[in-house]
Amino acid sequence: MIKDTSGQDQIVKQKPKLLKPALLLVGVLSAVTWTGFAMINADPAYMSVEKAQLQIAQVKQGDLVRDIAATGKIVAANAPKAYSPEQGFVTLKVKAGDTVELGQVIAEVDSPELNNSLKQQESELARLQGELARNELEVRRQTLTLNKTLDLAQVELSAAERENRRAKLSIEKSLISQIDLEKAVDDLAKAKLTFKHAQQEVELAKDTLAFELQSSKGQVARQQLVVDELQRKVNNLHVRASVSGIIGNLLIQPKAMVSKNQALLTLVDLSAFEAELQVPESYANDLGIGMQVELKIGTELVVGSLSAISPEVNNREVTARVRFEQSSMSNIRQNQRLSGRILLENRSDVLMVKRGAFLNQGGFVAYKVNGERAERIEITTGVVSINHVEVLAGLSQGDQIIISNYDTFKNADAVLLR
Structure with missing residues (x-):
């Protein structure tokens, strides 16, 4: 029985295959190409940008009007x-x-409280007027009595003078005694004294009655003022x-x-309108009463002047009022929206360029166009208006710069314009 074939197997060593020269050359060229692209993309000096996507403006000499753009609405000049x-x-x-x-x-x-108070005070006035009428009658009665007393004293004085003359004639003819003469003289002196005192008492009594009557009239006058004031409040x-x-x-x-x-x-008083503008607080210190303002209301352009500036800041804005001539305008409505342009100052014969997003870099750098390249240069800017920027240094008249945003340039020293 055969167990396996392990005894017959032999290990064969495989020789490594060499790359062909052509394939090796292609690999080297690819590596060099990719390295070149990497170097171009890594170096900002060779950044390429499409020219059609950029905004380019020319530096020119002219008059620069420093102004502020603001929006607002029409408000009534008098809205009590x-x-x-x-x-x-x-x-x-x-x-x-x-x-x-x-x-x-x-x-x-x-x-109801005010009406009730008026009725009470009118009743009090009527009472005081009745008291005044009664006092006037009493004054007339007492004046009559005083005049009667004075007239009686006058009659007694005349009688005493007549008796005194008769006594003097009688004593010359020895018709009466010396005692009767002296009595006649005493009666005359007494009558004179009585008449004098009567005159003084009458004058004093009349002054007293006049004072009391004037006091009563004063009370009526004061109460009349109270009633008049309450009547005014009721009328209001x-x-x-x-x-x-x-x-x-x-x-x-x-x-x-x-x-x-x-x-x-x-x-709302429709006879006079004003414009209310909202100005960013950064321009608050530049505003002044009387500054000229151009307003665009619908399709019409009118010129006015600043008439009031709010002393407080709300939502980072300052409210300003503009007074303008509206005799030639029609169809102005309350709260109608408008845009305004506040003219701060006018500078003659200055170097300037159109305003753009390049100011976001602070106005210290710009990309100057030179043929198919744009080179990064340092500049100095001055005042800024809605449409233009004053150039103090770094550029000359006729130069062209990119006024678009520079964020995509990544602070490159130069960019290629395609």
């Missing part, structure tokens, strides 16, 4: 609010969008339009309970 004069229940007489005239009643406030419960225009927003619900000085609604 109507407020509740007192606490109470309000009844609105208009709706949003209604046209109103100056002085037209737009809301009524029902204030009829809220009237302060301008001619339209009703804007209603700030309360009809028949609502309102407090004193609470805003009820907004009025």
Whole structure:
């Protein structure tokens, strides 16, 4: 029995195969080619970019207007609010969008407390007026009594003077005694004294009565002022339009309970409009009252001037108001969108280039076009407007530079333009 064939097997060693010379040459050339491509792609100096994808601008000499682009809306130059004069229940007489005239009643406030207070003060005024009338009658009565007393004293004085003259004639003819003469003289002196005191008392009493009467009149006058003030407040419960225009927003619900000085609604004066622009806060320090502004409202271009600048910053923006001539314009509407161009300054005969994304690099470098190559150079830029950038150094008039974004260039010293 044969177990296996292991005894007959022999190990044969295989000789290595040599590469043919042609195949070896192809491999070497491939390696060199790939190495060359790798070196080209690794070296930024040989980066290639399609020229059609780039924006190229020419450096020129001219006048540069430094300006700011902003957007905004049309707002009413005068848009007052109507407020509740007192606490109470309000009844609105208009709706949003209604046209109103100056002085037209737009809301009524029902204030029972104020109406009740007015009635109480009117009652008090009537009482004081009755007291004044009674005092005037009493003054007339007392004045009559005082005049009567003074007249009686005058009569007694005249009688005493007449008795004194008779006594003097009688004593000369020895018809009366010396004692009777002296009595007549004393009666005359007494009558004179009584008349003098009566005059003084009457004058003092009249002054007293006049003072009391004036005091009563003062009380009536003061109460009349109280009533007039309450009447004014009651009249103000009829809220009237302060301008001619339209009703804007209603700030309360009809028949609502309102407090004193609470805003009820907004009025819009359609006779005058202004533009409200939102300017980035980075330009806030450059703004100034009176600066010229170009506004594009729909298809019309108008020129105005800055009339107000907000002192605060909201959402990284500063609000500016622009006043413009609108007599020749029509169909202007509240909150209509617009764009504006604020003219900061005008520089004459400066070197400038069109503004582009290359400013994202800080304005310190540019790629100058030279035939089919664009070389990286250092430049210095100045002020920037909406459309142009001032060039201070590094470029000359007639030079062309790439104003597109440089992120794809990877800071290459030069790029090839295809």
